Amino acid sequence: xxxxxxxxxPSLFTQSIISKSMKSTHALSIFIRSKMDGHGGMGLLEEHxxxxxxxxxxxxxxxxxxxxxNLDGGSGDELEANEEGPPRKKKYHRHxxxxxQELENFFKECPHPDEKQRLELSRRLGLESKQIKFWxxxxxxxxxxxxxxxxxxxxxxxxxxxQAENDFLKQAMRSPxxxxxxxxxxxxxxxxxxxxxxxxxxRLKDELNRICALANKFLGKPLTxxxxxxSPTCLNSNLELAVGRNGFGGVSTAxxxxxxGLDFGDGAIMPMMKPMxxxxxxxxxxxxxxxxxxxLAAMDELFKMAHTDNPLWIKSFDEGKEVLNLEEYTxxxxxxxxxxxxxxxxxxxxxxxxxxxxxxxxxxTMMDTNRWAEMFPSVVARxxxxxxxxxxxxxxxxxxxxxxHAEFQLLSPLVPVRQVKFLRFCKQHAEGVWAVVDVSIxxxxxxxxxxxxxxxxxxxxxxVQDMPNGYSKVIWVEHSEYDESSVHHLYRPLxxxxxxxxxxRWISALQRQCECSAILMSSSVAVDExxxxxxxxxxxxxxxxQRMTNNFCAGVCASSIRKWDQLRVExxxxxxxxxxxxxxxxxxxxPGVVLSAATSVWMPVSRQRLFDFLQDERMRSxxxxxxxxxxxxxxxxxxxxxxxxxxxxxxxxxxxxxxENNMLILQETWSDVSGSLxxxxxxxxxxxxxxxxxxxxxxxxxxPSGFAILPPTNHGGPNNINRTIxxxxxxxxxxxxxxxxVGFQIxxxxxxxxxxxxxxxxxxxxxxxxxxxxxxxxxxxxxxx
Numbered sequence: 001x002x003x004x005x006x007x008x009x010p011s012l013f014t015q016s017i018i019s020k021s022m023k024s025t026h027a028l029s030i031f032i033r034s035k036m037d038g039h040g041g042m043g044l045l046e047e048h049x050x051x052x053x054x055x056x057x058x059x060x061x062x063x064x065x066x067x068x069x070n071l072d073g074g075s076g077d078e079l080e081a082n083e084e085g086p087p088r089k090k091k092y093h094r095h096x097x098x099x100x101q102e103l104e105n106f107f108k109e110c111p112h113p114d115e116k117q118r119l120e121l122s123r124r125l126g127l128e129s130k131q132i133k134f135w136x137x138x139x140x141x142x143x144x145x146x147x148x149x150x151x152x153x154x155x156x157x158x159x160x161x162x163q164a165e166n167d168f169l170k171q172a173m174r175s176p177x178x179x180x181x182x183x184x185x186x187x188x189x190x191x192x193x194x195x196x197x198x199x200x201x202x203r204l205k206d207e208l209n210r211i212c213a214l215a216n217k218f219l220g221k222p223l224t225x226x227x228x229x230x231s232p233t234c235l236n237s238n239l240e241l242a243v244g245r246n247g248f249g250g251v252s253t254a255x256x257x258x259x260x261g262l263d264f265g266d267g268a269i270m271p272m273m274k275p276m277x278x279x280x281x282x283x284x285x286x287x288x289x290x291x292x293x294x295x296l297a298a299m300d301e302l303f304k305m306a307h308t309d310n311p312l313w314i315k316s317f318d319e320g321k322e323v324l325n326l327e328e329y330t331x332x333x334x335x336x337x338x339x340x341x342x343x344x345x346x347x348x349x350x351x352x353x354x355x356x357x358x359x360x361x362x363x364x365t366m367m368d369t370n371r372w373a374e375m376f377p378s379v380v381a382r383x384x385x386x387x388x389x390x391x392x393x394x395x396x397x398x399x400x401x402x403x404x405h406a407e408f409q410l411l412s413p414l415v416p417v418r419q420v421k422f423l424r425f426c427k428q429h430a431e432g433v434w435a436v437v438d439v440s441i442x443x444x445x446x447x448x449x450x451x452x453x454x455x456x457x458x459x460x461x462x463x464v465q466d467m468p469n470g471y472s473k474v475i476w477v478e479h480s481e482y483d484e485s486s487v488h489h490l491y492r493p494l495x496x497x498x499x500x501x502x503x504x505r506w507i508s509a510l511q512r513q514c515e516c517s518a519i520l521m522s523s524s525v526a527v528d529e530x531x532x533x534x535x536x537x538x539x540x541x542x543x544x545x546q547r548m549t550n551n552f553c554a555g556v557c558a559s560s561i562r563k564w565d566q567l568r569v570e571x572x573x574x575x576x577x578x579x580x581x582x583x584x585x586x587x588x589x590x591p592g593v594v595l596s597a598a599t600s601v602w603m604p605v606s607r608q609r610l611f612d613f614l615q616d617e618r619m620r621s622x623x624x625x626x627x628x629x630x631x632x633x634x635x636x637x638x639x640x641x642x643x644x645x646x647x648x649x650x651x652x653x654x655x656x657x658x659x660e661n662n663m664l665i666l667q668e669t670w671s672d673v674s675g676s677l678x679x680x681x682x683x684x685x686x687x688x689x690x691x692x693x694x695x696x697x698x699x700x701x702x703x704p705s706g707f708a709i710l711p712p713t714n715h716g717g718p719n720n721i722n723r724t725i726x727x728x729x730x731x732x733x734x735x736x737x738x739x740x741x742v743g744f745q746i747x748x749x750x751x752x753x754x755x756x757x758x759x760x761x762x763x764x765x766x767x768x769x770x771x772x773x774x775x776x777x778x779x780x781x782x783x784x785x
Contacts, residue, residue, distance in 0.1 A: 095135070099125045103132075107139055211289050288389055291441070295401055295425035297336050298439035298459040303429070304333075305350070306463045306475040313350055316497065321504060323497075324348030324479065336459055337440055340481050344456070348479040349498035353507040354471050356514045359434045359464045360396075362472060366436045367397045367426055369404065376509050377550055378677065379501075381407040381417055381559035398428040403441065408455075409557040410500045411677070411708035412600040412741045413577035414488030417559050418455040418480075418501070432466035455482040462506075474510065476503040488575070490600065490739070499711065505674040512672050516640040533636055536694025542638065544697035545648040545668040547588060552679045552704035555579065555596040556743040564596065569761050575599050576765055580756055590701045592750040597764040598743035601772060604781055607709050607738040611676040613779060614707055615669040617651050622778040623771055626665060626682055628653050635664070636692070646670045650688065651680075664688050666702065679706035708741040740775075742768050 095103070102125055110117065118132040125132075305312065312329060313322040326346060340346065355362070365371045373380045383406040392400035401423070408418040422438045429435060440457040458479040465473045480501060487495060494500045520542070533541070554562045564579035572578060576599040583589040603610060613619055617632040624632075636650040651665040666688070667680040681702040691697045744767055748760040775781075 093131065095127070099127065103135055103139070107136065111136065111140060111143075291389060291401065291403070291423055294336065294439060294441065295423055295437070298423070298437045299425055299427055299435060301333055301336060301459040302437040302461050302477060303435055303463060305459070305477050305479075306435075308332075321498065321502070322350040324350075337456065341453075341456075341483075343483055343485060344481040345484045345496060346479075346481050347496060347498045347500075347502065348458075348477075349502035349504065350475065350477050351503035351507045352473065352475050353511055354467065355464075355474050355507075355511055356470060356518045357472055357510075358470060359432055359466045359472050362464050362474070362510075363397050363426055363434045363436060367392075367400050367402070367424070374546075375513050376506065377546070378411060378553060378675075379408060379505065379509055381409040381554065381557055382561045383407075386421065392426070396428070397426045397434075400426040404438075407559050407561075408501060409553060409559060410491070410495075410710075411553060411556055411675070412488075412491060412710070412739070413556060413558065413598040413743075414575065414600050415491050415495070415500065415557075416454070416486050417557050418482065419560075420455055420457050422457050429463075433463070435461065435463045437461040454486055455480060474507060476507050478503040478506065488600075490602065494710065494739070499674070508672040508674045512641060512646065512670060515642065516646070519639060519641065533692045534694050537692040538638060540691045540694055540697045541636070541650070541666075542640075542648055544691055544700055544702075545666060547697070548666060548681050548702055548704045549668050549677070549679045551702075551745070552706050552743060555704070555745050556598045556708065556741060567756075567761060569758060569765075571758075571762060572765050573599070575601075576768065578761055578764065587699045588701060589703065590747050590750065592747050593754050593756055594703065594745060595748045595756070595760060595764055596743065596745045597761075597768055598741060599768055600739055600741045602737055603740045603776075604737045605779055607676060607711050608671075610738060610740065610775075610779070611645060611669075611671050611678070611709055613775070614678045614709075615645055615667075617649070619778070620651075623774040625767075626653075626663070632665065641670065643671065645676075650692075673711075675711065676709040677706065678709075679704050681705065703745040703747060705744040705746075708743075710739040710741075712736050712738055740772075742771060744768060 103121070106113065106117075106121060113121065113132070113136060115129075118129045118136075121127070121132050122129045311325055312332065314325050315321070316323045324346075326348075329348075365375055369383045369385045373383045383404065386403040386405055389401040389403065390399055392398050403421070404424050405419070405421045408420065409415075420440055422440045424436065424438050426434065426436045437459055438457055438461050439459050440453075440455075458481065460478050460480065462474050462476040464475075467473050478498065478501060482495070484492060484495075491500065499505070551562075553559075555564075558564050558566070558577065558579055562581060564581050567578040567580055569578060576597060579596040581594055581596075583591055583594050614623075617634050620632045621627040621629055630653060632651040632653055634649055635652050636648075638648045640646045640648060647669060649667045649669075651667055652662065662685055663682045664685055665680050666683050667678070669678050670676070681704040683700060683702055687700045691700060744764060746764060746767075748754075748756065748764075
């Protein structure tokens with residue numbers, strides 16, 4: 001500005017322009033800040049206000065010139081001016097309370113009325129259309145003003161908070177203290193590595209915040225990136241480490257997010273694995289953040305259930321086993337995977353046992369799919385790893401997380417296989433204390449392979465603690481919900497009591513397998529044999545017996561490990577399931593058409609007596625047509641447990657004969673508190689000579705048959721499944737009877753292209769009926785059925 005020039009005050013028009021520009025800039029700044037900070041102002045608005053109004057208000061900002069808070073508003077007459085002459089005095093129109101109420105009600109439903117709606121309102125309220133238009137403009141402006149006022153309050157509070165934090169940091173920098181000794185710290189330059197770590201840490205925090213924002217958007221619940229402490233009241237054991245139920249389970253306020261993984265909050269960093277095929281990185285991060293949240297919640301629930309006694313767990317009336325008190329469980333825990341579907345029933349049990357295995361070995365076995373299935377061959381029909389989210393930390397399985405798919409079986413054709421997709425999470429809680437938890441998920445509900453879920457696995461698994469002399473204490477919890485309508489009425493009491501898929505079955509199977517491994521690895525255990533067998537032959541024979549037993553279970557339960565086709569034959573009872581498949585290129589089976597038939601019946605005899613009868617080679621001629629009517633002789637006996645019934649044997653109909661064309665019988669038997677098993681298959685003598693000398697057993701063709709015996713419950717019987725069984729005195733707890741499953745696999749035609757006829761199916765059905773009849777006759781059970 002030139003010297004001496006008189007400064008004129010800005011005109012009214014210029015002041016108006018400047019004022020409006022400053023207001024627009026201020027409103028835009030507030031709007032951007034609110035979007036960046038994630039604050040909203042809907043808490044101060046009316047209950048039925050449409051959130052979309054905010055965006056439309058900002059779009060229509062240029063329409064309104066009035067910011068008056070007067071609810072009556074002015075009409076368009078007050079904006080008119082006489083351009084040719086002096087301005088006339090503006091006319092004001094005050095709306096009646098009834099008109100205001102009508103306009104307010106309509107504004108809640110539609111803040112942007114169109115021309116037709118304005119005409120309807122003007123006709124109904126006795127106002128001009130222009131008056132209606134300006135009233136709505138003024139009302140939207142008023143709403144915008146309230147929103148901006150609320151945003152200003154939020155920003156002012158945020159600013160005060162930042163100022164307080166800034167003052168605190170300045171004070172801390174003036175007098176730094178050493179975190180180790182508590183004395184005065186000597187400031188110095190940080191190293192290059194520390195500088196790079198801080199940069200990487202900042203980048204990972206931004207990435208984590210982005211993931212949490214996605215989870216907030218799609219989950220509809222808060223998922224924070226900052227760790228939060230857990231209340232001490234949530235801990236009920238001195239062995240338990242705090243595991244939170246927040247977004248990533250953080251429990252330490254001093255925890256920081258380190259590079260190359262996700263922090264579980266206790267110092268364990270979960271390394272992220274490569275994405276699954278067909279899944280984008282963005283979707284994967286969102287899905288895995290939910291998996292981590294679910295895994296931590298499931299681990300928290302499992303640990304509490306393992307260490308909480310009465311009233312959460314109560315003793316069952318009949319077997320004395322620990323069953324879940326559902327009322328107490330509902331009061332104590334929140335559902336991890338949603339409410340129970342309609343028509344589903346609950347089974348939940350807990351069992352404790354000592355096992356000959358250390359905690360690290362057990363955890364390594366559980367986190368390996370193949371080794372896990374081999375450890376529980378009668379329970380796990382098939383298992384696979386869908387996705388490996390984390391392999392663990394520090395070279396161990398601590399914080400290992402993976403998605404798995406498994407089929408759980410009960411050895412009966414009357415109980416369908418349970419197919420479950422679940423999350424398995426492993427965590428070390430203390431030195432020598434580990435836990436592995438499973439919880440159902442269904443990440444492919446919308447996929448082409450989606451199927452109706454008939455079973456859900458609630459937080460289940462075990463807590464293992466090392467004990468002296470190589471033993472471990474295992475607390476196992478099994479908690480499932482399943483569709484009972486698909487189960488035969490004969491087995492419903494068994495499943496509802498938890499004896500079918502319950503914790504005691506897992507514990508007993510684990511104890512039996514670990515005992516078997518310990519015996520086989522012991523050099524002091526000799527093999528009871530009447531024929532020569534090398535140490536390599538012993539191993540090869542056990543491997544062949546394992547394959548035989550697995551194939552028998554797959555045929556009885558019809559798991560998907562074998563592609564069976566079910567047959568419907570009119571003359572066959574509904575309790576007998578007949579399956580068929582074609583064996584072509586499998587060296588472990590004879591080529592041709594294979595037929596499998598199985599059924600389950602009630603037997604009025606104790607389980608132990610029935611098992612002793614079936615596994616005794618001297619009594620085999622009473623029921624087995626392969627014995628040729630004479631006694632069998634045991635050629636080889638390999639013990640797999642302390643009891644005489646847990647073994648692998650090689651039987652011959654004539655031990656003296658050296659004819660190589662004679663058939664031998666390979667047999668495996670075992671028994672524990674959960675049930676008993678007798679599986680056998682005819683094998684030719686030349687093939688077994690190769691196996692006994694350490695040869696490859698994969699090329700020995702066999703088709704297994706056998707029996708599975710399950711213990712009774714107090715609510716079972718041949719005629720009335722709900723009646724209580726009366727046990728005679730002196731007979732023990734199993735005198736009431738047991739459930740017997742009979743299964744046969746035979747080759748009906750050596751040509752894979754051959755057609756299956758009805759006569760072959762009826763022959764197998766008659767074989768099952770005849771075998772059951774002979775067993776009852778030998779045990780003199782016909783008078784008791």
